[in-house]
Amino acid sequence: MQSTASDTKKRLLSGVKPTGRPHVGNYFGAMKQFVDLQEKYETFVMIADLHALNFIQNKDEMKTLTHELVLDYLAIGLDPKKITLFKQSSVPAHTSLTWIFDTLVTVPFMMRAHAYKDAIAKDLEPSMGLFNYPVLMASDILLYDPEIVPVGKDQKQHIEYARDIALKFNNQYEELFKLPEELIVADVETVPGTDGQKMSKSYGNTVPLFGTDEEITKAVMSITTDSKGKDEEKNPDDMVLYQIHKLFNSSEELRSQYTKGLGYGDAKKMLIKDIIDFVTPMRERRKKYEDDPKLVEEILLQGAIKANDVAMKKLQAVYGAVGLTS
Numbered sequence: 548m549q550s551t552a553s554d555t556k557k558r559l560l561s562g563v564k565p566t567g568r569p570h571v572g573n574y575f576g577a578m579k580q581f582v583d584l585q586e587k588y589e590t591f592v593m594i595a596d597l598h599a600l601n602f603i604q605n606k607d608e609m610k611t612l613t614h615e616l617v618l619d620y621l622a623i624g625l626d627p628k629k630i631t632l633f634k635q636s637s638v639p640a641h642t643s644l645t646w647i648f649d650t651l652v653t654v655p656f657m658m659r660a661h662a663y664k665d666a667i668a669k670d671l672e673p674s675m676g677l678f679n680y681p682v683l684m685a686s687d688i689l690l691y692d693p694e695i696v697p698v699g700k701d702q703k704q705h706i707e708y709a710r711d712i713a714l715k716f717n718n719q720y721e722e723l724f725k726l727p728e729e730l731i732v733a734d735v736e737t738v739p740g741t742d743g744q745k746m747s748k749s750y751g752n753t754v755p756l757f758g759t760d761e762e763i764t765k766a767v768m769s770i771t772t773d774s775k776g777k778d779e780e781k782n783p784d785d786m787v788l789y790q791i792h793k794l795f796n797s798s799e800e801l802r803s804q805y806t807k808g809l810g811y812g813d814a815k816k817m818l819i820k821d822i823i824d825f826v827t828p829m830r831e832r833r834k835k836y837e838d839d840p841k842l843v844e845e846i847l848l849q850g851a852i853k854a855n856d857v858a859m860k861k862l863q864a865v866y867g868a869v870g871l872t873s
Contacts, residue, residue: 551570558589558692560695562684562687566599570756571738572849577699578623581623598634624832632850640686640858640861641858651716661704676717688706690723692861697725702820712722723865740753756826757829767818768816772788795822801817
């Protein structure tokens, strides 16, 4: 029997919550990696709408943000012919497996989770959804037997939880789950926002990835600069403006221009043009999918069919191992 591409590639899984318009930091910090990795791995990309219920509790907002996120990921270059794109809520096995894991893990184990500890430190009353989300996340991962899960440096605990829960199940019942490895893309730096802090919606310092020309221009013109004037020699690595600009143009020529004292006004005009040139093909792809909602529905349907096929086989094996089937 001839092997297929998926037989020879390692499997990768990642989940993305629908939390609003993506910005340049989202793209270079995470989104771009999925596009780059889809060539190397058998890739499953999950829209984590069940996780999003911890933050979004409005029906219309959830539907809109979920649809927009699907468009965004198709726009940046995720290829439905190469990856499996699906909504978490379309695969009931996620919540079924979570209950089985819930019966194995302890409350003290769950109280180690960063999100729970942060909520307690802020005198908040965390919901059961927030308290239990690492178990659901473990189910998200372990159902698909991925070898690789890409995460940021601050998200390693998610993989540690999944590995610990897999080990606990394997030791208690039988060895059904692979132990996933995190993939941290080493050369991805924190993208600075317009004020020099980490680019974040909560800081209001973002450059929108799919903004209008006017929105991009306004954001770029607000990027903080120092007091050095034109023609004064500068260290580009100390400049917020250059740190953002090099994401779109990493040439030595641009770096040299900044070093030799490129005026900030000229630099910002160049950056505006570079961003717009960069996102224009993405805008065009996004418009194509936006104008063809049936195509988007079909992509998600086919993704759900494949994801359910993989997940249900694993869940059936779990049911057998714990004695829920004869």
